Amino acid sequence: MYTLASILSHIHSKQHLIRDAARQIYDLAYDSRKIRNAEHSLFFALKNVRDGHTFIPDAYQKGVRAFVVSCEDIDISLCPEASFFWVEDVLTALQELASYHRQQFHKPVIGITGSNGKTIVKEWLAQLLQEDKKVYQSPKSYNSQLGVALSLWNLSDDYDCAIIEAGISLPGEMNHLEAMIRPDIGIMTNIGVAHASGFASKAAKITEKITLFKRTKDVIFPSRYGFDAYLPSETTTFTFGERDVDNVRILHIEERRDGRSSIQVSYEQEIATFTVPFVDKASIENVLICLTTLLFLGYPLDVILPKLGRLRPLEMRLQLKTGRHNCSIIDDTYSNDLASLQIALDFLHQQQQHKKKTLILSDMEGLDDKLQAKLLSVLGRQNLTRIIIVGKSLHFLVDKLATPLLFFDSTEELVRNLRNIVLENESILIKGSRRYHLEDVSKLLVAKSHETVLEINLSALEHNLQAYRSILPQHVKLMAMVKAFSYGSGSYEVANLLQFNKVDYLTVAFADEGVELRQHGIDLPIMVLSPDEQVFESLLTSNLEPEIYSFRILKSFIDFLRIRKQKAFPIHIKIDTGMHRLGFLPREMAELATLLSAAPEIKVKTVFSHLVAAGKEQHRDFTIQQIGFFSTSVDRLEVGLGYTVIRHIANTSGIINWPSAYMDMVRLGIGLYGVDMDGKMTLEKVSELKTTITQIKELPAGTTVGYDRKGLLHRASRIATVKIGYADGYSRRFGEGVGEMSINGQKVSTVGSICMDMCMLDVTDIVAHELDEVVVFPDLMEAARRIDTIPYELLVNLSARVKRVYYYG
Known part of the structure; x- marks a missing residue:
């Protein structure tokens, strides 16, 4: 305070x-x-x-x-x-305040950095230590210049120790993080390619990351990366690896047939063997970092090893899923502490598709009187319909909250009674610590669907939005295209995020799309492209603003509004400056202005056109001609109207290549979804299509695979059948080796024809097991090139039966 x-x-x-x-x-x-x-x-x-x-x-x-x-x-x-x-x-001032606050904490602070694995190691360590300590951890991936400051603000002496994650992408950043965190114990996970573009060399990146430990007495790390050469000479190191001088020696690692790994280590003349439920190198290294850290903290091997065997992969992403009975399910079931609860509640309140909001909350570890008071304060500020509590330690909330409470002693009891709780037409946040397994509740509430999923990273979409905003002048408005199911990424889920981030307009292709957005709480202005007479009533009742592109549609809409005694209904005029698809021609401006000015039923909100080839240098003169036609046409139209309108002609490529075309507003489309057709932006991948291996077969040379025997095997092969086909939007053109997918980071090709619901892959040369995850498009641009199309087609053709899972990652 x-x-x-x-x-x-x-x-x-x-x-x-x-x-x-x-x-x-x-x-x-x-x-x-x-x-x-x-x-x-x-x-x-x-x-x-x-x-x-x-x-x-x-x-x-x-x-x-x-x-x-x-x-x-x-x-x-x-x-x-x-x-x-x-x-x-202002950011420096925030960091100064966070730094002072951290110095008031007199318990051990563990600082974690590295290229990969930081968040997983932090979460696993917190799990392992929480059995006998109150552990504070920075929430999720709050490891940036801002995130670290916000994380430290929640630190208090109510905790026995703290684990703070630090991430950087540019030189000079770590000094600021070190000044705030001042770790007593350091953990360096590894060094890799993440954020490599910001550094001149690998050595430069290591030097920058090691800066976090310039005042740290003890640093823990895998010896194979050679970090000790970069640390101050007075630093004490505690390492694991295969060297004789390592504190924890790795004697043997063996992958077992049951999908687990057996690991043998030596520590202080004691040799021990244990198993963990992982086979990939990254997870095993992260386990060994946790083992080494616990040994450094004084835990004996016989106490640590059983805990390591119980570790599980972490779904560290807050996920938004479609639920049963028109519910939206926010699944955040991997951890539960005050900081991450507040983040999850903020996300819950961003969701405008339902008025009712329910929180399903498990007990929290180590809640003393002070932490109970903080939890009560957090929950007391929420506008929740009800709170469903699992566990026994939160009964102190009875009679202290205005929100109705339901209590269940265990997850099993809640599952048994779930059918008796009416959960419909609401947003439901499920927030619980790992030991309560609230993912079992999530599975029951989520709508069942095909096992092929499109994972959509909302934080990546938000990053891309801000990337384009950063190059626009402050006065330029932004219209976001959410047509065609938001380029395959979903409708109201994406629109809700855009509304939260205060874009100025949304655009849909059909009135039905706009109606659905209105039904799910979207109140931004929505432009509907190329409507016809059959949807006029929907436009009016849902307050959707039509694109008007011809005299026929304009006159029909004016007549419709006149019958319903409407005045000044907003419309958008499209001018054809060269696409020759839809729109009024520049020579028609005088006639158009006469008709518009005589119709009090309508009010022109914007006038726009579409650039044909904004990303093509060879058509530069044509683009200049389009911009000129457009500006002249709108000038004439405004004279006839007697008022000004919002002008927009720049699409995604126009934003990048034509600042002169920004005018009053720009339209952001495919770039928002992570596809950089111009190769000039640093965008994040928004969506990833995934499926699973249903079956693997060993087949001899000469065997054929699939319809019409088109997949002829020229060698003894392992063939995997995966759960995606042309009914899901995976084109038949990807058959016969054209398509590539990725399993455990290794690319494999299709075999034979693509079936309706499945296809086959040749996994002979890689390690693959049944139920393994498969990434369908490892490289979207390359996949489009292989079948002579564009990324747009691959995205928008994904079937509605492909389940969309939204997450912050």
Whole structure:
């Protein structure tokens, strides 16, 4: 707990205006959409893609009365009761405050960094230590410059130790993280290609990451990476590997037929053998890091090894799934602590598709009086329909919350009674620690479907949105294309994220798509492309704004609105500047303006056109001609209308290649979903199509596989049948070796024809087992090239029966 007066001494402010020095601060806010405890929040106006200073009025309206800012020309008269701290850099001020707060924690802090495995090692270590300690861990992947600061803010002496993850992508970043974390014990997981592009060499990347431990006494790591050569000479190392000098020696690792690995180690003259439920090298290395860390902390081998055998792969991603009875299921069942609970609750409240919201919550580990009070405070600020509690330690909540509570002593008891609980037309967050196995509840609530799934990374989509926003001037609006089921990625789930991120417009191809969005809580303006007379009623009742592209449609829509006595209904005029698909021709502007100006039933919101070849340098002159035709046409139209309109012509490629075409708004399409047709953006993959191996067969040379015997085997082969076919949208053109899939990171080719629900792969040269996961398109651009198409077609052709799973990762 801090007051505004005490905070003043912990950040370097140029000037300040404190109206209430005794105001207590519990929460640090940086996003006006996520404010829950406004009265006791300190808002940091960060300058990222969008300038946080522009959201100060919104935060003030929600009740925030304390702000850290860097702009000196803020009109503080709009916030008459607010206190302000003016600083050089807002993020630096936030880090300064987090650094001071961390120094008040006098228990061991374990800092983890490396290229891969950081989050898994952190989570596993927390699980292993929680049996006899209260462990604080940074939530999910909160390992960035901002994430670490927010993680440390929740640290308190109620915990016995803390595990904080640190991640970097550019030189110079780790110094800031080290100043905040100041780890007492360090763990370096490995070094690899992740974020390699930001560093001149592998040595430069190691040097940067090792900076986290420049004041750390003890550092734990796998010896094979040679990190000790980069550490300060006074650092004590504790390593595992195959060297005689390693503290923990790896004597033997063997993959077993049951899908487990047997590992033999030596530690202080004691030799022990144990098994773990993993065979991949990365998981085994992560297990050995955990083993070595526990040995360093003084746990004996005979206590540690049974725990390691109980470790399981972690589904570390908060997932949004389609549930039974028109429910949305948010599955976050791998851990349960106050910090990650708050993150999950924030995501729950982002979901606007249902008014009812239910939380299914398991007991938490190590809740003393202070932590109970914090949990009560968190839950008390939520607008929940009900809370279903599993376990016995949360009964203290009885009579302390206005929200109705249901209690079950165990997950098994909840499962037995689930049919008696009415769960329909609502969003349900399932949040529980691993030992409660609430994933069993999730499986019962999620709608059953085909086992082929399209995983959609909402945080990647959000990253891509911000990447494009970062190159646009502040005044330029952004229209996001969610037509064709959001390029295969889903409808209201994606639209809800875009609405939360305050895009200005959405665009759908058909009125039915817009109606569904309205039914699921989307209230952004929605433009419907090329509607016909049959959908006019839907446009009106769902407040959908039509694209008007011809005199016939325009006159019909005006007549329709006149009969219903509508005035100034918003429409969007499309001009054909060269695509020659739909739209009014430039020579028709005078006639169009006359008709529009005589129709009070409509109001032109935007006028737009479509660039034919914005990404093709050889058509540069044609693009310039299009922009010219468009600007001249809109000028003429505005004269006739007597008012101005929003102009937009730049599509995704136009955003990248034609700043002169930004005008008032741009339309972001395929790039939002992670496909960079121009090769100029750093985008993240949004969707990944996955299936599983149903069966593997050993077949002799000369055997044929599939319909019409098109798959002839020229050698003895192992053939895997996987659960995807042309009914799922996997084109028959991928048959006979054209298509490639990936199993355990290894590429394999199709064999024979693609069937309706299945296809076959040659797995002769790789390690593969039945039920293994299969990535259908390891490289989407390459897959499109192989069948002479474009990525758009592969994405939008995915069948609706392919289950969509949404997650933050």
